[in-house]
Amino acid sequence: MNYVIIGNSVAAVGAIRGIRNIDQQGNIIVISRERHTAYGRPLISYLLGGLVTEKRMAYLPEDFYEKNRVNLLLNSEAVGLDTDKKRVKLAGGETVPYDRLLIATGGDPFVPPIEGLAGKGKVFTFTTWDDAAKLKGISHDINRVVVIGGGLIGLKAAEGLHLLGKQITIVELADRILSNAFDRPAGRIVAKKMKANGIDVITEDTVVKIEGEGADIHGVTLKSGDFIPCDTVIVAIGVRPAAGFLKGSKVEVNRGIVVNDLMETSAAGVFAAGDVAEARDFFSGQKNPMPIWPDAYIQGDVAGVTMAGGEKSYLGGLAMNSLELFKVPTISMGISNPLEPKEYEILTFQDLENYQYRKIVLKKKLLVGAVLVGNVERAGIFAGLIREKVDVSPFRNSLLAPDFGIIYLPREVRNALFAPYGKVA
């Protein structure tokens, strides 16, 4: 069996381990357009800010590829796919044949057309190790930065640059930063902390023009008419599934590559996982891209196991984010900010002075979402209650307790989790 994986980040790693759990014999080829072995992609802001060294970027034990007998093709970009002949076409012209193919190419940063952007020098995106290295390399030439987009990527880029002593303004279209994961109070708490650290956060506005001469940037003009002087612009509006090379193939691409619960695409023998895929949502059952690190691993694992003939099924994507900004830890998960609040019950605790906030979202007897700011201890218990669809009504009044833990769960749940009874070897 020839397994080919395009992409070499967390979904690919999940898939390699998944395949090898079932099939120790087959050949595995991994094709990556980057020059590095798998690295902790979310660490690029730490690398930029000098919090980790290059050595610590490695995501895997050194012997991982060898131990799992993976043939790794770095600096190789897949540019086409022939699903009839079962071949992947590479940029250099070669083709790679496959029996089972996994597309785990992740996302490409989205750069919208902005007036004045073309031809400017210091405009960057921030999704790869090389992006971080480029910024770090010219950091002596950077003084004032405008970050377009107050999502996860924008905030992380801002944090890295702040650690380098740069002056930063974040411009976000929504009414708060991290609008996907946070509700208003959580967004405010973090924005307050950022402002206290000298980072300007402008919401409900956007950059309409990049001003400057030749390649030099002098500043940006906002929709509101304000002008913000800067010499560097980071575009962090979002990522789009990196599925462009599938044009003309038989793989169905909607917003991402459409997959079923086995991570199979519309083309026989072709699977997709991670940020490039559009899989089932845990709650709604609708398919949508979910660019979440743990979810990419899980999708990769399901894909790997099913590619190798094993049985495993995806339980649906559950959004979750852990982000610490300026020493304020935040964790959000599930439906954290429901669009139709009437269908939900929301419990909150706030102590904004001390940067503490806790929000629990319930739907009937089930926990469906949580936001924790400050005290994030044991947040995963909430994730478990969501995933396992545990009836939380017997202990719902304890869900906001600052020391919420296992002991608040019913006895039979506690015993199922920790007691020796029934746990045969």
Add this chain to the structure above:
Amino acid sequence: MKRIYTIEDVCIGCHLCEVACITEHSLSKDPVKAFLHEPLRPISRCTVEEQNGGVLSLSTTCRHCDEPDCLRACISGAIQKYENGVVRIDTEQCVGCWSCVMACPYGAIQRNLTKKKANKCDLCPDRKNPACVDACPNRALVFKEGNQK
């Protein structure tokens, strides 16, 4: 693999498992020295929870899951599952992002705020039995072959 299980009915809430855990992972491996003189004293990897003033108590620790959610969430690769089944955090590699805290359904990963590192049970690699199990005066903790669920 061998795992640590908790019999909550016989837990007396004495927290000796936590003391033993901290001692075992300290530099001196002596409780008095560790608690009085080690500025970077470790934090406990097991958590004793109590209710009703201690009428109900139990000690919770890592399950060393077959498919660890913490490993899947870890962005730096600091968490690995070894061939003997033990799930461990490489503290040097950990960046303190708390993704594992977000993911672990057992609440078994602690935040060491002094070191800004995640912290979890390693089943005491230098010992025959984990220190918490040996320290438990009423045998509320048992270390035996068993599955996760």
